[in-house]
Amino acid sequence: MSSEKPTLYTFVLLNRFTMMPFASAIEPLRLANRAAGRTLYEWRLVGPGGESATCSNGARLILDGGLDVEPRGHEFVIVCGGIEVAAEATKPVLAFLRRMARGAGGMGAFCTGAWVLAKAGLLDGRKATIHWEYHDGFAEEFPEVDLFRSVFVDDGNRITAAGGTSAIDLMLHLIAEDHGDPLATEVADQLLHTGIRTGQDDQRLSIPTRIGVRHPRLTEVIARMEANLEEPISPAQLAADAGMSTRQLERLFRRYLKRSPKRYYMETRLGRARKLLMQTELSIIEIALACGFSSPSHFSKCYRAQYGSTPYRERGTGSA
Structure with a gap:
């Protein structure tokens, strides 16, 4: 994506999405802007209903819009999933993601959001990851997806992070690609994130x-x-x-x-x-x-x- 204008991240917050990976993604973007002294990244929060989204811990976030927002070319659309994710793969959500995929610069997912992205057919023939607890079920349900057990996968205009703090590692990876390793390192220092993982690192403990x-x-x-x-x-x-x-x-x-x-x-x-x-x-x-x-x-x-x-x-x- 171009570094001449801010990159937009549209976070699609599904019902009962997991807070940790969402927060682990948006904070590196904020800190990158702060460290650079200018707006490198922008974000907006959307979801079904367009008013608010409730995450799995009960907290509620105010949304910037619903499923009628329009895609922008310099944008990554990130699906944030959580518990009982199969129920969130509704026809309106799937139609929205397919429409966004036609106009956005890239699509991605955190935690179980990959399930919904795959259900929309947007991971067919692509590399991806999902939280280890859902790995086996995902592999059986979507054999056309090249599934990995790594903390994150960057497959060009398809990015996925397994959940938890893995979104920090993915965003640091993307910040480094966009604006260089020194900025990503400074953001990691601000986050007290001393062990930056790569796409080759496994999700689970040994x-x-x-x-x-x-x-x-x-x-x-x-x-x-x-x-x-x-x-x-x-x-x-x-x-x-x-x-x-x-x-x-x-x-x-x-x-x-x-x-x-x-x-x-x-x-x-x-x-x-x-x-x-x-x-x-x-x-x-x-x-x-x-x-x-x-x-x-x-x-x-x-x-x-x-x-x-x-x-x-x-x-x-x-x-x-």
Whole structure:
């Protein structure tokens, strides 16, 4: 985008959008203007209804307009999503995004906003990211999108940030592209953001940090489990590939995680299944197969043992 006139960011605030990524994006823009001593960036807030938007923490923001605003060529339109995002992908919202895409300089999304952007067909054949909690459901729902687990993705005129503070890293990246690294560094200093992440950085904490254990072989086995949920690998094969016996693998898991490798693997697969139940319209049998269960009945039995409810009842009473 041209640096001769201010770049406009239009934030589309969907109902129950997440505050953190929105604030993490707008503050770097404000600070860039302050550090430069001139207006490099402008922004406007729009959303359904055109009056106010309520975020997931209950706070309300006054909007600058509704879904009738016109696109501008020097503009990025950013969809800010949050909880129960599938319900926000209404026909008016999708029509608005498609219209804006025809006239704006670029489109983007924060957190679950990528779901709505994909539903509008605006991420087909493009690289993107979404919050890790929604990654599996998104991948099943939109196979035409080249999905990454990184904190943000810059695919030219399509930009996405996974949520939380990842929007800070994306905006610093864009500020550096627009006006140079020194300005981006100054903005980062003002934000006390000492570790600037790139598009290659993963969203989630490392496996050792997540499980609270630093053991190379245990980490290796868990990484293989997480990468093979649809076609589970037997404990014997996992042990052999890690250079140990099945008994050694059992002892390793029981010592550090207080459960067997089989139990840990099952809990991981069921966790993924639960996300797919809540976030997609996939059938129960499709979810069962996607999580390594040979039949819906076996899946239902294991699910009930873990969560105290069947997948069918969970979907009937749960929220997306």
